[in-house]
Amino acid sequence: MESLTLTDGEQKYYSDLFVYCDTDNTKKVASNGRVLDLFRAAQLPSEVVLQITELCGATRLGHFGRSQFYIALKLIAVAQSGLPLRVESLNSVKDLPLPRFVVAKNEQEARHTAMYPDSENQGSYQGVIPRPPGRGQVKKLSAHEVIQPCVPTVEPQLQPDTTSPVVSPHQSPPTSPHWRKHKRQASGGNIERQPVVVAGAVWTPFREAQAGPVVSGDGMWSANSPPPVQESWVSLKDAHPPSSSTLPAIHCSPVQENSSIRTVASATTTNETQRHSSGGYDDPWKITDEQRQYYINQFKTIQPDLNGFIPGSAAKEFFTKSKLPILELSHIWELSDFDKDGALTLDEFCAAFHLVVARKNSYDLPEKLPESLMPKLIDLDDSAEVPDQAPDVGYSGSPVEVTPNKSPSMPSLNQTWPDLNQGNEQWETFSERSSSSQTLTQFDSNIAPADPDTAIVHPVPIRMTPSKIHMQEMELKRTGSDHTHPTSPLMANPPDLSEETKLATSMKFVTVNSGDGYSSSDSYTSDQDPITSVVTRQRSHSGTSPEGLKVVAAPPPPPPRPHASHSRSSSLDMNRSFAAVPTGPQLAGVVAYPPAVPPRPLPTQTSGPHSGHRSDEGLAAHSSTSPQQIPEQPNFADFSQFQAFAASDQPSDDGEKHPESLPVEKSSEGAGPLRTVKSDNQEERAAATVNSAKGSIMAPPPKPVRRRLKSEDELQEEALPLKSNVIATVLAAQPSIPRSVGKDKKAIQASIRRNKETNTVLARLNSELQQQLKDLLEERISLEVQLEQLRPFSHL
Amino acid sequence: MAVCIAVIAKENYPLYIRSVPVQNELKFHYTVHTTLDVVEEKISAVGKAMADQRELYLGLLYPTEDYKVYPSHMIKNMAVTNSKVKFVIVVDSSNTSLRDNEIRSMFRKLHNSFTDVMCNPFYNPGDTIQSKAFDSMVSAMMVQAS
Numbered sequence: 037m038e039s040l041t042l043t044d045g046e047q048k049y050y051s052d053l054f055v056y057c058d059t060d061n062t063k064k065v066a067s068n069g070r071v072l073d074l075f076r077a078a079q080l081p082s083e084v085v086l087q088i089t090e091l092c093g094a095t096r097l098g099h100f101g102r103s104q105f106y107i108a109l110k111l112i113a114v115a116q117s118g119l120p121l122r123v124e125s126l127n128s129v130k131d132l133p134l135p136r137f138v139v140a141k142n143e144q145e146a147r148h149t150a151m152y153p154d155s156e157n158q159g160s161y162q163g164v165i166p167r168p169p170g171r172g173q174v175k176k177l178s179a180h181e182v183i184q185p186c187v188p189t190v191e192p193q194l195q196p197d198t199t200s201p202v203v204s205p206h207q208s209p210p211t212s213p214h215w216r217k218h219k220r221q222a223s224g225g226n227i228e229r230q231p232v233v234v235a236g237a238v239w240t241p242f243r244e245a246q247a248g249p250v251v252s253g254d255g256m257w258s259a260n261s262p263p264p265v266q267e268s269w270v271s272l273k274d275a276h277p278p279s280s281s282t283l284p285a286i287h288c289s290p291v292q293e294n295s296s297i298r299t300v301a302s303a304t305t306t307n308e309t310q311r312h313s314s315g316g317y318d319d320p321w322k323i324t325d326e327q328r329q330y331y332i333n334q335f336k337t338i339q340p341d342l343n344g345f346i347p348g349s350a351a352k353e354f355f356t357k358s359k360l361p362i363l364e365l366s367h368i369w370e371l372s373d374f375d376k377d378g379a380l381t382l383d384e385f386c387a388a389f390h391l392v393v394a395r396k397n398s399y400d401l402p403e404k405l406p407e408s409l410m411p412k413l414i415d416l417d418d419s420a421e422v423p424d425q426a427p428d429v430g431y432s433g434s435p436v437e438v439t440p441n442k443s444p445s446m447p448s449l450n451q452t453w454p455d456l457n458q459g460n461e462q463w464e465t466f467s468e469r470s471s472s473s474q475t476l477t478q479f480d481s482n483i484a485p486a487d488p489d490t491a492i493v494h495p496v497p498i499r500m501t502p503s504k505i506h507m508q509e510m511e512l513k514r515t516g517s518d519h520t521h522p523t524s525p526l527m528a529n530p531p532d533l534s535e536e537t538k539l540a541t542s543m544k545f546v547t548v549n550s551g552d553g554y555s556s557s558d559s560y561t562s563d564q565d566p567i568t569s570v571v572t573r574q575r576s577h578s579g580t581s582p583e584g585l586k587v588v589a590a591p592p593p594p595p596p597r598p599h600a601s602h603s604r605s606s607s608l609d610m611n612r613s614f615a616a617v618p619t620g621p622q623l624a625g626v627v628a629y630p631p632a633v634p635p636r637p638l639p640t641q642t643s644g645p646h647s648g649h650r651s652d653e654g655l656a657a658h659s660s661t662s663p664q665q666i667p668e669q670p671n672f673a674d675f676s677q678f679q680a681f682a683a684s685d686q687p688s689d690d691g692e693k694h695p696e697s698l699p700v701e702k703s704s705e706g707a708g709p710l711r712t713v714k715s716d717n718q719e720e721r722a723a724a725t726v727n728s729a730k731g732s733i734m735a736p737p738p739k740p741v742r743r744r745l746k747s748e749d750e751l752q753e754e755a756l757p758l759k760s761n762v763i764a765t766v767l768a769a770q771p772s773i774p775r776s777v778g779k780d781k782k783a784i785q786a787s788i789r790r791n792k793e794t795n796t797v798l799a800r801l802n803s804e805l806q807q808q809l810k811d812l813l814e815e816r817i818s819l820e821v822q823l824e825q826l827r828p829f830s831h832l
Numbered sequence: 833m834a835v836c837i838a839v840i841a842k843e844n845y846p847l848y849i850r851s852v853p854v855q856n857e858l859k860f861h862y863t864v865h866t867t868l869d870v871v872e873e874k875i876s877a878v879g880k881a882m883a884d885q886r887e888l889y890l891g892l893l894y895p896t897e898d899y900k901v902y903p904s905h906m907i908k909n910m911a912v913t914n915s916k917v918k919f920v921i922v923v924d925s926s927n928t929s930l931r932d933n934e935i936r937s938m939f940r941k942l943h944n945s946f947t948d949v950m951c952n953p954f955y956n957p958g959d960t961i962q963s964k965a966f967d968s969m970v971s972a973m974m975v976q977a978s
Contacts, residue, residue: 348953355954363962366954370965378951403964 050106057105071105078112088112321406323390331386345379351388358392364401368392371405383410836860836922837970839946839961844868847917848961850970864920917946938973945969 057070075085092107114120323331332342338354339346346354348369355365372388373380380388387409395401838860839848851860919942921935949955949963 348951352953362954366952366962367964369952369954370948370963373951376948376951378953 046110050109053109054102054105071108075108075112078116080112080115084115088115321390321394321402322408323386327390327393328386331389332382334389335382335385342382345377345381346385348378348380351380351385355388355392358396360392360395364395365392367401368395371401372409374405374410836864836920837942837974838864838918838920838922839942840864840868840918840920841958842917847959848966848970850967850974860922863922867920868918919943919946941969941973 053074057074072085075088078085080088088108088111091111092104334354335342335346338350351369352365355368356362358365360368368388368391371391372384374384374387375381387405390409391401836849836851838846838850841847846861846864849861849864919939921938921942945963945966946961949961949966950957952963955961955963
């Protein structure tokens with residue numbers, strides 16, 4: 037026939053193919069059946085195949101001689117590259133890619149074993165021709181041993197081509213990145229060959245999967261309906277082409293020695309694989325959606341809850357149906373049971389199923405679980421975090437959940453984290469802690485919903501508790517959450533409180549900046565029930581400060597906490613008070629003040645009427661505020677009512693309470709404003725937990741009241757927090773200034789004096805707050821020290 | 833430096849034996865076997881105090897002329913049965929074995945890997961351990977030790 041010149045690569049390739057088709061081992065004639073199968077594998081239209089057959093002369097001869105076969109192959113290559121079939125093209129077309137075939141897997145084994153001797157006999161060649169996909173499919177099982185010895189030989193350039201197919205199937209499953217590496221290494225044709233061969237190898241199993249699994253699937257998965265199996269296989273195949281095409285393309289491109297290896301070939305292979313792709317092994321272990329859906333359905337048959345687990349025994353029965361040897365199943369299990377818990381989550385199950393499918397397709401199992409099969413954390417994370425309410429709770433909860441439950445979050449977390457080991461350790465640590473202090477965990481969960489107030493300052497309370505979990509949460513919060521101040525409750529409080537105050541009040545102390553948070557917190561205390569509010573606050577503060585106390589004989593939530601808690605409650609109270617405020621006619625313009633004014637003034641004010649008890653000691657008031665704050669709170673409630681009618685009845689009561697609470701702070705000074713100012717100061721000092729709201733509420737009204745009724749300073753003082761009074765005073769002073777302008781000098785001087793006094797009061801207040809801040813910081817430090825002491829223990 | 837690691841089942845048949853110096857195995861097997869007697873002796877001495885899981889690190893059994901044998905007798909009380917699985921590590925005498933902690937950590941790792949193997953539903957207790965992960969872990973231990 038026509039003379040045919042083949043390149044070395046083509047020569048070898050064709051000869052291999054011929055051998056492949058030479059089932060009768062005649063070395064001269066390729067069996068028609070095989071040839072036709074091969075041509076079919078070329079994925080060309082039938083008429084093209086016919087044409088080729090005719091052109092090569094086989095039709096004439098009635099059989100495929102070697103030359104005809106070669107011609108036919110060349111024509112196939114021509115056809116696959118899209119060129120018109122011409123006899124002349126046989127020799128004219130240069131750089132023709134090798135024809136691509138997808139051969140059934142069943143034949144591969146025989147082929148493969150037959151190939152080895154052939155390939156090894158053949159000499160080395162530079163123009164590495166990637167094994168046609170149909171060839172050199174390595175039967176994992178049988179060829180495994182063959183592969184092993186061949187692998188080392190691959191490296192040297194002189195390796196016969198077949199070694200690469202030997203190696204590739206073994207390597208292909210793992211990852212395409214490997215292929216890429218191979219591709220990058222321009223070192224020897226072998227390596228470059230490998231990727232292509234790998235790709236080829238990949239296709240073959242897929243192709244076979246179509247035939248094999250479908251048949252075996254019915255028997256294998258008795259529980260499953262065959263259609264799904266086939267369907268899954270089909271889907272797998274469909275998914276394959278794109279990946280396979282890309283892979284060979286990529287791998288082929290760097291191969292520059294052999295021009296015949298081109299992406300064209302890979303493209304053709306892609307087409308081929310479209311028909312035969314199996315097991316969507318993109319990469320090649322990726323699971324297609326259809327596959328996954330199929331797996332999920334299978335999962336449901338065993339375990340209806342998609343978030344649940346399949347116990348090992350059930351999984352064993354299920355996978356035993358696949359008729360794989362126990363050893364392999366055991367290996368698959370080792371790979372897929374990522375968290376080593378003896379049960380399979382949905383992702384693990386899908387991975388295991390996928391591996392079984394691969395194995396059924398005579399695909400070697402990887403040594404390590406491919407990334408694409410690793411259980412994904414994202415979904416699991418979402419599901420794991422959903423039950424957790426707050427992020428910090430979530431953080432603390434997940435480690436906790438890890439230990440008691442085999443929660444999906446565990447494997448997911450472990451897997452997705454790049455540093456699995458560390459992640460595991462971390463989680464283990466946490467879980468250890470949490471498991472050891474489960475009661476504390478409960479506390480945490482209780483804290484969140486316990487009190488709406490606490491919700492606002494959620495981070496704070498937890499932090500304050502010396503419990504381990506809180507420490508963990510603190511750490512978690514520090515690392516993961518946006519909460520600030522994981523360490524110092526104080527720090528946390530002020531910002532939160534300040535925010536709250538801002539929300540509640542538009543006005544802050546003019547001069548009080550440092551202790552703003554505290555003062556505002558103090559002013560927040562507005563609980564009707566001071567004790568409970570304090571307790572609540574304490575609870576909210578440390579979340580579990582009571583528990584913390586139980587757990588650790590740490591300093592019980594001392595008064596300082598009440599400050600913060602008070603602040604919180606005060607904020608609530610402020611809301612309430614605000615609600616109440618509008619009712620008061622006098623409160624019209626005062627609303628601005630409320631929260632800003634520390635409740636301290638209130639007690640002092642209330643005690644004002646009982647002036648005898650008052651003392652001007654600002655500092656003293658400070659220290660005594662805390663104990664007094666609690667009793668003061670009810671006063672605030674009264675105060676709010678107070679304002680409504682500015683009744684003098686209650687002041688006495690309040691005064692009684694306040695004097696109790698406020699250590700002889702207030703001094704009954706003459707000038708109402710002065711007294712108010714001072715009382716304000718005192719109140720401020722003492723009002724660490726004083727209901728600022730009340731005070732603030734009172735403040736506004738008192739201000740005007742004060743204005744009008746200097747004689748009623750007492751009442752006003754009682755009704756108003758000192759601070760508010762102070763501010764009111766200040767504000768009042770200002771408006772008074774213009775008034776006094778028009779008046780004689782006395783008024784001016786009086787106003788000046790008042791301003792000075794206000795300044796003094798505010799300065800004192802400032803100093804008091806500063807001191808309060810220091811105290812709180814000290815407390816914080818002590819708590820931190822305790823924390824540190826506790827931590828090492830928790831690590832053990 | 834572990835030259836041989838063995839896992840002995842309750843019935844005193846080996847579930848897993850791996851030696852580093854390629855194939856002095858018979859000798860190792862013999863050594864390990866002899867240790868079983870010592871182990872049994874020690875166990876019987878303990879008596880009935882097997883209510884909870886405790887890891888008996890029996891420590892150095894005896895230094896042979898070449899090797900020292902460290903058996904660790906793990907007693908697990910699982911529901912009803914007592915699963916007496918013994919881990920034996922043979923180390924080379926030339927390598928100072930003063931790293932008691934290291935030996936303990938090796939046993940811990942062995943135990944963890946063994947647990948993983950047990951968790952595999954496809955593993956039937958009593959079968960030889962064929963887990964590749966277990967193999968790799970043991971190999972790592974032996975390689976690193978020597």
